[in-house]
Amino acid sequence: MHTHICPLGLSLQDQPREREMGGWRGILGFEYGIVLAPLGPDISGPELVAAVANAGGLGLLRAPDWESPDYVRDLIRKTRTLTDKPFGVGVVLAFPHKENIKAILDEKVAVLQLYWGECTEELVLQAHQAGVKVVPQVGRVEEAKKAIDAGVDAIIVQGREAGGHVIGQDSLFSLVPRVVDLVGDRNIPVIAAGGIVDGRGYVAALSLGAQGICVGTRFLATEESYAHPTYKRKLVELENTEYTDVFGRARWPGAPHRVLKTPFFQDWRNLPSHENEANQPVIGRSTIHGMEKEIRRFAGTVPNPTTTGDIESMVMYAGQSVGLIKEILPAAEVVKRLVEGAQLLIHQRFNSEIPGRSKLV
Incomplete structure (x- = not known):
């Protein structure tokens, strides 16, 4: 032994x-x-x-x-x-x-x-x-x-x-x-x-x-x-996640992800499969790796400290043990x-x- x-x-x-x-x-x-x-x-x-x-x-x-x-x-x-x-x-x-x-x-x-x-x-x-x-x-x-x-x-x-x-x-x-x-x-x-x-x-x-x-x-x-303060706060406040494909379908098709069940996600969790971020309104802006980026609704980009706009409607990834x-x-x-x-x-x-x-x- x-x-x-x-x-x-x-x-x-x-x-x-x-x-x-x-x-x-x-x-x-x-x-x-x-x-x-x-x-x-x-x-x-x-x-x-x-x-x-x-x-x-x-x-x-x-x-x-x-x-x-x-x-x-x-x-x-x-x-x-x-x-x-x-x-x-x-x-x-x-x-x-x-x-x-x-x-x-x-x-x-x-x-x-x-x-x-x-x-x-x-x-x-x-x-x-x-x-x-x-x-x-x-x-x-x-x-x-x-x-x-x-x-x-x-x-x-x-x-x-x-x-x-x-x-x-x-x-x-x-x-x-x-x-x-x-x-x-x-x-x-x-x-x-x-x-x-x-x-x-x-x-x-x-x-x-x-x-x-x-x-x-x-x-x-x-x-x-380097997560946005609101994102960090939600990780502490919320306890549930879901495996989904709602976010980032146009940019990264066939890439399912696990996200926090935020109020925004709960409202849109059954987004029709033909919908994606490409034709959605811009809900914010962010500087990512030195590049200025628009963030559209249903984009797969999480907010960082430079992000402005409707933070709570952006994707927030999290694992099942977030609770x-x-x-x-x-x-x-x-x-x-x-x-x-x-x-x-x-x-x-x-x-x-x-x-x-x-x-x-």
């Missing part, structure tokens, strides 16, 4: 020896297996990413959804003025991205995170030649198989519980163990994403075989988040509570005698 020190500094039994070697605690070289999701379009900016990195997690910037390599370089360099820790950049492959990825690799950030598109062997090789690790996010077992074959460094597994754009239909509890089994003894950490906001979710993810967690909604509701978020916190405090909450739970609940086995230490 193998015993090893789990990521929270406590011994767990009956874990494969490979886990000890792969090391959840040192996942991809970071102190904690906590990943800040690349919150779009610009919500995980330099301040939030640096705060998570300085607290020991992996912070992910979000690249623009259009080619802007010079801006991407500036974003990376600004983040480096706020932290001397490694961090990464998330890229949505459904949008123009080749020049942005080139800039990311030129800057040699720690991690290139990819979503909503195929993570090819060629791209992985290109990143590895630049010394950059590749971490795709997947929502289906088939995607995970392709990612493993492409030689990725870790895989974020997103369950249907997640906020924002959700590519798969399976829940985290069914999907993570299947991907863990698929990975087998390869040194490819599995990172769970979807509805994780506290230590309980952290421990649940570990019990499923994940070696880390990717957190979005809880980091949205932080002081450093557990009761306050806006500093990002470092979120990391601290996730780690300490999980540590305490393992110590109090699971350090007990199990019939037929030696006591967990």
